Amino acid sequence: MGLFGGIFSKDKKEHLDKGLAKTKENFFSKLGKAVAGKSTVDDEVLDNLEEVLVTSDVGVETTLKIIEAIEQRVARDKYLGVDELNRILREEIAALLSENNSGDLEDFDVPSGTRPYVILVVGVNGVGKTTTIGKLAARFKAKGLQVMLGAADTFRAAAVDQLKRWGERVGVPVVAHGMHTDPASVAFDTVKKAVEQQADVVIIDTAGRLHTKVNLMNELGKIKRVIQKFVDTAPHEVLLVLDGSTGQNAVNQAREFTKATEVTALAITKLDGTAKGGVVIGISDEFKIPVKYIGVGEGLEDLQVFNKMAFVDSFFG
Amino acid sequence: MFDSLSVRLDKAIKNLKGQGRITEINVATTVKEIRKALIEADVNYKVAKQVTDKIREEALGRDVLVAVSPGQLLTKIVDEELTRLMGSTHAPMELKGDPAVVLISGLQGSGKTTFSGKLAKMLKGQGKSVMLAACDIYRPAAIDQLRVLGEQIDVAVYAEPENKDAVQIAKNAIKQAKAHNKKVLIVDTAGRLAIDEEMMQEIANLKQALQPSETLFVVDAMTGQDAVNTAKTFNERLNFDGVVLTKLDGDTRGGAALSIRMVVDKPIKFVSSGEKMEDIDLFHPDRMASRILGMGDVVSLVEKAQQTFDEEEARRLNKKIRKNEFDLNDFLSQLEQIKKMGNVKDLMGMIPGMGKVAKDIDLDNDSFKPIEAIIKSMTPKERANPDILNGSRRKRIARGSGTTVQEVNSLMKQFGDMRKMMKTMNKMGGMKRGLANLMGGR
Numbered sequence: 019m020g021l022f023g024g025i026f027s028k029d030k031k032e033h034l035d036k037g038l039a040k041t042k043e044n045f046f047s048k049l050g051k052a053v054a055g056k057s058t059v060d061d062e063v064l065d066n067l068e069e070v071l072v073t074s075d076v077g078v079e080t081t082l083k084i085i086e087a088i089e090q091r092v093a094r095d096k097y098l099g100v101d102e103l104n105r106i107l108r109e110e111i112a113a114l115l116s117e118n119n120s121g122d123l124e125d126f127d128v129p130s131g132t133r134p135y136v137i138l139v140v141g142v143n144g145v146g147k148t149t150t151i152g153k154l155a156a157r158f159k160a161k162g163l164q165v166m167l168g169a170a171d172t173f174r175a176a177a178v179d180q181l182k183r184w185g186e187r188v189g190v191p192v193v194a195h196g197m198h199t200d201p202a203s204v205a206f207d208t209v210k211k212a213v214e215q216q217a218d219v220v221i222i223d224t225a226g227r228l229h230t231k232v233n234l235m236n237e238l239g240k241i242k243r244v245i246q247k248f249v250d251t252a253p254h255e256v257l258l259v260l261d262g263s264t265g266q267n268a269v270n271q272a273r274e275f276t277k278a279t280e281v282t283a284l285a286i287t288k289l290d291g292t293a294k295g296g297v298v299i300g301i302s303d304e305f306k307i308p309v310k311y312i313g314v315g316e317g318l319e320d321l322q323v324f325n326k327m328a329f330v331d332s333f334f335g
Numbered sequence: 336m337f338d339s340l341s342v343r344l345d346k347a348i349k350n351l352k353g354q355g356r357i358t359e360i361n362v363a364t365t366v367k368e369i370r371k372a373l374i375e376a377d378v379n380y381k382v383a384k385q386v387t388d389k390i391r392e393e394a395l396g397r398d399v400l401v402a403v404s405p406g407q408l409l410t411k412i413v414d415e416e417l418t419r420l421m422g423s424t425h426a427p428m429e430l431k432g433d434p435a436v437v438l439i440s441g442l443q444g445s446g447k448t449t450f451s452g453k454l455a456k457m458l459k460g461q462g463k464s465v466m467l468a469a470c471d472i473y474r475p476a477a478i479d480q481l482r483v484l485g486e487q488i489d490v491a492v493y494a495e496p497e498n499k500d501a502v503q504i505a506k507n508a509i510k511q512a513k514a515h516n517k518k519v520l521i522v523d524t525a526g527r528l529a530i531d532e533e534m535m536q537e538i539a540n541l542k543q544a545l546q547p548s549e550t551l552f553v554v555d556a557m558t559g560q561d562a563v564n565t566a567k568t569f570n571e572r573l574n575f576d577g578v579v580l581t582k583l584d585g586d587t588r589g590g591a592a593l594s595i596r597m598v599v600d601k602p603i604k605f606v607s608s609g610e611k612m613e614d615i616d617l618f619h620p621d622r623m624a625s626r627i628l629g630m631g632d633v634v635s636l637v638e639k640a641q642q643t644f645d646e647e648e649a650r651r652l653n654k655k656i657r658k659n660e661f662d663l664n665d666f667l668s669q670l671e672q673i674k675k676m677g678n679v680k681d682l683m684g685m686i687p688g689m690g691k692v693a694k695d696i697d698l699d700n701d702s703f704k705p706i707e708a709i710i711k712s713m714t715p716k717e718r719a720n721p722d723i724l725n726g727s728r729r730k731r732i733a734r735g736s737g738t739t740v741q742e743v744n745s746l747m748k749q750f751g752d753m754r755k756m757m758k759t760m761n762k763m764g765g766m767k768r769g770l771a772n773l774m775g776g777r
Binding site for chain 1: 442444
């Protein structure tokens with residue numbers, strides 16, 4: 019912990035540990051197996067390492083990149099042991115994450131000075147957008163921020179109701195026009211109301227859409243343009259929500275949504291299952307988009323601010 | 336849907352093309368490429384290894400015939416292997432009991448509720464009386480979602496919003512279904528993680544209490560390596576009868592489906608794509624394997640064509656093509672036929688060799704709009720005789736259709752090329768029959 023203690027307070031670390039316990043256990047027990055009874059890194063260990071990374075959804079390219087880096091280090095230092103392998107692996111992955119995640123958030127907060135701070139939440143169907151918004155609203159509210167939600171998912175059956183329930187539960191207002199209304203006009207009204215009532219944060223829910231549907235992707239562009247009519251710097255954040263159990267398709271999602279709306283942040287959900295979340299590394303490696311939030315459970319407190327060092331640390335104990 | 340995989344396998348197999356026979360050396364690189372492609376398609380690491388080992392064995396064991404290139408031979412072997420992996424033939428659903436209960440299970444966000452609606456609509460279309468039961472008592476508005484879907488497809492939904500006991504609700508739903516003489520009851524349940532002991536116990540209890548005639552495990556086609564673990568755990572607890580693959584309309588490679596099939600040895604029964612209630616299909620392993628290999632899903636294409644193509648119309652068109660009288664009216668009616676068949680991009684993916692092309696272009700049904708507008712802005716005379724389109728006519732058409740003269744010109748050029756191509760095809764006897772078959776649908 020020592021090194022990371024200053025960045026990450028203890029209770030938060032424990033919670034992240036709990037949520038990621040499964041991840042860690044899997045990765046660690048596999049890694050343990052990979053190097054069991056060996057004093058130096060040989061080809062077999064590297065092969066096993068490949069399996070560990072690939073089965074964690076890290077992806078072929080990224081895995082090869084990591085392994086190559088390790089091979090180079092092994093070539094340089096012939097007497098590389100298990101402990102060192104552990105440390106080097108951690109370093110290599112952290113490096114991939116760090117390249118693009120220069121400034122981790124310290125807590126749930128939005129930059130001061132920008133009011134209202136508009137967050138547009140996008141993603142494919144079923145990744146947990148609405149749930150993430152509910153939890154995010156609760157977190158911001160607990161920080162003393164005035165939050166307003168916009169129900170611009172007017173497509174999926176009962177999506178508006180679902181967001182309204184979250185609004186009631188958390189105690190924040192929800193702007194809604196009902197089902198099958200124009201999402202852009204809902205977004206516009208939400209931002210308008212937020213300005214009038216001097217809200218601090220606006221979070222706009224959108225319908226889940228597969229990134230291959232051109233028209234729906236264009237609709238996101240429209241929502242963005244309409245919001246800008248009112249607050250020309252908005253949206254200040256476009257949050258792409260990814261399902262942690264998704265495989266390599268998450269990379270395509272990141273690519274296509276970035277094309278359509280210039281995604282500025284990622285949230286990875288459902289990391290409390292057996293999914294390893296290795297996809298985070300792959301995406302972080304390929305795109306210059308920081309991971310901001312991770313979801314590690316059902317509870318309100320299970321949405322957390324992503325901290326790459328703690329994340330990597332949780333992987334390797 | 337499996338485009339990316341076929342592109343990669345194509346590339347892998349290309350290495351073999353032009354070589355006389357399969358040797359240890361030339362098959363090794365190809366097999367490695369195939370494995371990499373499978374893993375990138377989210378096929379489980381171990382499964383991919385098994386498959387490629389088998390492919391290598393098969394490839395080395397076989398005599399290379401003079402008539403077949405090693406690449407073709409390997410394609411055939413991979414095709415066979417993937418088909419076998421996915422279960423060879425289509426497995427139908429069993430509906431026994433009064434009412435026959437179908438229990439729907441899966442992770443959060445896998446698409447259970449939407450699938451429940453689609454299944455209900457499909458069964459209703461087969462003349463069965465269906466009822467839906469809302470047993471997701473956790474997610475806010477889950478009951479509402481099912482109710483809205485039920486209204487859309489005109490199927491009764493049983494729900495008890497105040498009741499927090501899923502088993503009890505489901506039991507009451509059975510009684511209700513019996514009372515209303517419903518033959519099938521589809522029970523939608525809450526999403527749950529495989530490691531959530533309490534929730535897994537709940538679904539196990541549901542199965543125990545309901546004794547469903549069919550238990551389905553719904554899985555997102557985009558799921559990664561973890562699909563195998565999840566499916567294993569659900570299968571251990573539920574011993575489900577079949578798998579449903581959802582969201583197959585994206586660019587997902589769907590490798591997880593292959594792994595699940597192999598690891599739990601349960602058939603994939605349905606595939607579902609899109610948000611419309613009619614977007615549900617039976618799963619056909621042989622067709623899917625062909626798609627994976629970029630050999631195209633010609634069978635599905637022909638079936639779709641048969642469903643939608645007006646045979647009279649096709650015969651008329653065919654005659655016109657042969658006489659080289661194909662005009663813009665025919666072109667327009669052809670566009671409409673194609674649109675009726677569904678998403679253009681999906682259709683293109685089914686044509687052999689087109690999967691790669693379809694992947695790279697932005698194409699949807701709206702792409703036809705400007706073309707239609709241009710043609711519809713023409714007079715009947717112009718449509719029948721495109722050759723009379725001079726500068727001022729083109730200007731008028733551009734204004735009328737809200738396009739530019741350049742766009743009109745480029746359409747006319749394309750149309751001209753198309754006619755030329757048809758002329759050439761007419762000259763080549765064999766091709767004519769091929770085209771006639773495709774257009775006639777049989």
